[in-house]
Amino acid sequence: MVDAQAKNSATVMRLLSDGLNCRSVPHSYIQPLEKRPTNLPSSLISSPHCNQQNYTSPIVDLEHGRFDRAKTIQQIFKAIEEFGFFQLINHGISKEMMGEAMSVGREFFEMPMEDREKLYCDGFEKPVKVASSVVYDREDVHYWRDSLRHVCYPVEESTHFWPLKPPKYREVVAAYSEKVRALALKLLELIADGLGLKSNYFDGELTQMQTILVNHYPQCPDPSLTLGLPVHKDPTLITLLLQDLFGLQVLKDGEWMGVQPLPGAFVVILGFPMQIICNDKLKAVEHRVLTNSSTARTTITTQVFPTKDCTLEPIEELIDDQNPPKYRTLTFQEYFNAHMAARLDPEETIKPFKLH
Incomplete structure (x- = not known):
């Protein structure tokens, strides 16, 4: 049984990472009808760029100096x-730095299989791992994604875990991850100020952990049948995503x-975790990832999150008679265990911790 499972994992990994030479989506990747993406823009089928009408993107401008x-x-x-x-x-x-990071991320998934499969593993226990076609749902449906995930903080204690290939990967990603961490902490300072807290409120255990997640979504024969990632809310304090294709x-508002x-x-x-700490004043958003039929898509996600023993609970300053605590006190490990046990389902994840 173990040998059969290992063989299946390796086969599935090769299926996406080495390219899919067929004209249809394999049955194990086809989502149930109620989870399939609907009303896909026609441009998603023929082009990696999505020109949706009535599109409005909220923009925050740090305005340089x-x-x-x-x-x-x-x-x-x-x-x-x-x-x-x-x-x-x-x-x-x-x-230039963002482009270099994206470039080495793409190069990793363009390398020969033997260079990548050395890092393949299940679970989250290893500091670096490659995964493919992960099953999140109870329907046992695979998702159309390959990924490289590794710790990246502190950088000087993390880089020796990282891939040796592509040759510039460690150099480029080390510089990139340090810059993005500083940016994430700056944003958290601003959020703390906006909540009426000390600027350094989110320092320490709440932001001690950081990972880089390079996601690779290969070209898909039919984007209407499958997904790159399921509907979920991030298990992080804050996430910064670098993307260049839709x-x-x-x-938003049910759509x-x-x-x-x-x-x-x-x-x-x-x-x-931020939603819990903010007692719903700031909420995490449900999101998902589509595929497209014209080209592969690679993204780089920087995740900043608490240590496993860090306590999560609504901030005292945000609680009063009109705003009682909505969540009980818990550890980040408790939350993350629930997140995985619920197969990323946002409502099921948070049920054990809600007070009202």
């Missing part, structure tokens, strides 16, 4: 409250809204 702290905080809170995410521009990380959708990439921008999403 003309930074206005109060204005920026207002932009962040308005975007999160109305849309659940925003695209961050003029953030100080060069397009694929991300967020749920799926496409997040069209902006050159040089990060998509910023708050995770469920």
Whole structure:
């Protein structure tokens, strides 16, 4: 049985990473009818760019040297409250650095299989892992994605775990991850200020962990039948996504809204732990990933989150008679275990911790 499972895992991995030489989506990847993406823009089938009409992207502009702290905080809170995410521009990380990071991420998935499969494993126990076609749902349906995930903080204690190939991977990603971490902490300072907290409130255990997740979504024969990632809320404090092709959708007012990439921008999403801490004042957004039939799509996600023993509970300053605590005290490990046990389902994940 173990040999059969291992063989199946390796076969599935090769299926996506080495290209799919067929004209239809294999049965094991076809989503149940109620989970399939509907009303896909025709451009998604023929082009990696999605030109949706009535598209409005919330944008936060750090304005380089003309930074206005109060204005920026207002932009962040308005975007999160109305849309659940925003695209961050003029953030100080060069397009050259972002481009180099994206390039080595793509190169990793273009390498020969023998170079990648050495890192293949199940579970989250290893500091670096390659995964493919992961099953999240109880329907046992595979998702159309390959991924490389590894720890990246502190950098000097992490790089020896990282892939040796492509040759520039460690150098490029080390510099990139340090810059993005500084940016994430700056955003969290602004959020703390907006909540009426000390600027360093989110320092320490709440942001001690950081990972890089390189997602690779191969070209798909029929995007209407499958998904790259299921509907979920992030298990992070804050997530910064680098994307250059369309694929991300967020749920807004009961409808799926496409997040069209902006050159040089990060998509910023708050995770469920932040929602707990903020007592629902700032909410994590449900989102999913589509595939497309014209080209492969690669993204780089930087995830900042608490240590496993870190306590999560609504902030005392945000609680009063009109706003009683909505969640009980828990550890991040408790939350993450529930997240995985619920197969990423947002409602099922949070049920054990809700007070009202």
